[in-house]
Every structure is written in C-alpha cells, then in structure tokens.
Amino acid sequence: MSLERKDEHDHKGWMETRDLSKVESVYLMTLMYLDKRLRIVDYLELLEDLYYKVNMQMPKSHTEQYGLDNKFWYWYPLYALGSFSTLAYVVAAVSGALLGFYYAPAATSTNGQATIAYNSITFIMTDLNFGFMLRSLHRWSAQVMVAAVFLHMLRVYFTGAYKEPRELNWLLGIVLISLTMVFGYTGYLLPWDQLAFWAGQIGVEMSLSIPLVGEWVAQLIFGGFTPNPATLQRMYILHVFFLPFIVTALIAIHIGIVWMQGIAEPH
Numbered sequence: 001m002s003l004e005r006k007d008e009h010d011h012k013g014w015m016e017t018r019d020l021s022k023v024e025s026v027y028l029m030t031l032m033y034l035d036k037r038l039r040i041v042d043y044l045e046l047l048e049d050l051y052y053k054v055n056m057q058m059p060k061s062h063t064e065q066y067g068l069d070n071k072f073w074y075w076y077p078l079y080a081l082g083s084f085s086t087l088a089y090v091v092a093a094v095s096g097a098l099l100g101f102y103y104a105p106a107a108t109s110t111n112g113q114a115t116i117a118y119n120s121i122t123f124i125m126t127d128l129n130f131g132f133m134l135r136s137l138h139r140w141s142a143q144v145m146v147a148a149v150f151l152h153m154l155r156v157y158f159t160g161a162y163k164e165p166r167e168l169n170w171l172l173g174i175v176l177i178s179l180t181m182v183f184g185y186t187g188y189l190l191p192w193d194q195l196a197f198w199a200g201q202i203g204v205e206m207s208l209s210i211p212l213v214g215e216w217v218a219q220l221i222f223g224g225f226t227p228n229p230a231t232l233q234r235m236y237i238l239h240v241f242f243l244p245f246i247v248t249a250l251i252a253i254h255i256g257i258v259w260m261q262g263i264a265e266p267h
Helices: 002-038 040-054 062-066 073-099 116-124 130-157 167-189 194-208 215-223 229-261
Strands: none
Touching: 002 040, 073 130, 073 229, 116 130, 130 167, 167 194, 167 229, 194 215, 215 229
C-alpha cells in the first residue's frame, strides 16, 4: 500500500513538473515572439535597472555624515522651499486647467467696450459658482510659486549648494526661475484689460531693444510692434500649451537630479 502511494506521489510530481515546463515553454515562446516585434526584453531590463535605482539607498547628506543635527536645525525650514514651489505649481496647474473651460482668448469687442477675453474673466469672477475662489486660488498659487522659487534660489546660493557636483542642477534652476517669470507674464496678459495692454507694450519695447533680432522677436512673440489680438493668442498658446509641458519636464529632471545627488546642507 505504501509503495502504491509512493508511485502515485511520484507520478503526480512528474505531472506537475511537466505542466510547469509547458507553462515555461509557452511563456518563453510568447516572450520571444513579442521581443522580436516590440523589444520587450530591452524594456524589461530598463525596468529592472530602474527598480534597483529606486530602491538604492540615498547618499548621506552633510548633516548625517558629520553629525550636525544640533548645529543646522535652523536651516531646515528653508529646505522645504523647493517642495513648496512644486506644490504651488501643481495647484496653479490644476486650477488653471479648470479656468480654461470658461476662458475665451479672443481680443474682439462684443459691445464696443469690453473684449471677449475680459468678459469671460468677468463671468468667472461674478457668475460662475466658486469662480472667484478658483481664479483667486490660481492667482495666489502662481504668486506663491514665484516667491518660493526666488527664495529657493537664494537658499541654494547662500548655502553653497550650487557648487560641484551640483552646478548642472543650479543652471537648470536658473532656467526654471526664468520660465516661471515668463509663466507669470503670459498669464498677466490673458485678462486683456488696460493693465494687460500696457504690460504687453512694455514687453514689445523690451523685445525691440534686443540688438539685431529685436524686430524679429517682437513679430514672433507679440505678433507686431504694438499689442494686438495676435498678441493675446500668442500669450495664451505659450501659457497653456508650451510652458506647462516644458516646465513640468524640467521640474521632473530637476527633482530627479536632487534625488540622485542627495540634498546638500550648508557648506
């Protein structure tokens, strides 16, 4: 009886092994089929490499390496400025996307006085449910982002965090703060009121002051040598389509470099 049970157990184990080998062969054949057409193996290797990098231990900061917790504690709130500016950017992006459902970037006049763009802003502020709160949230988050990015750059400079090997990320931060100012400028022109018109005129004059290519830059960015309906269209395209994708990509790269290099405490 025991021999019969043993034979039955061995037979069962052999069947399971054979079934497993069939599954493995089907898996390998499927993987080979997909790899020839979609390069699956290359992407799996990239995912494996990314997995190990994500789970890699972060390099020690100066505070951890030299035991300076009790000396540099007063710097810590300043190290939240980068995260704070990113959070403000996310809030501005979400609120701006919601505002885009109701904003019309048209500089034509409907009643001989106000433009369609200005009337859409008036509708958001007065008639749309929670519209006043939504636009205020967008405006204040944008202003907080500008202030936070500026203070973040000051902190990086005065703590020496721009030095080797972080000079590339410092240059990337300069590009980001410049794009942040362009973000604010293009958004400032979208209501297309008197303030926006004269702010646009200042931008035109600044473009014309560029040596050699000033007129070309004014034509490209502002659509002429004085603010006009084409100016509003260009500002809207820059503010809604170009800048969000560029800034989001650069922020992701910026944060990725910080993650790889670690955070630099005051030198």
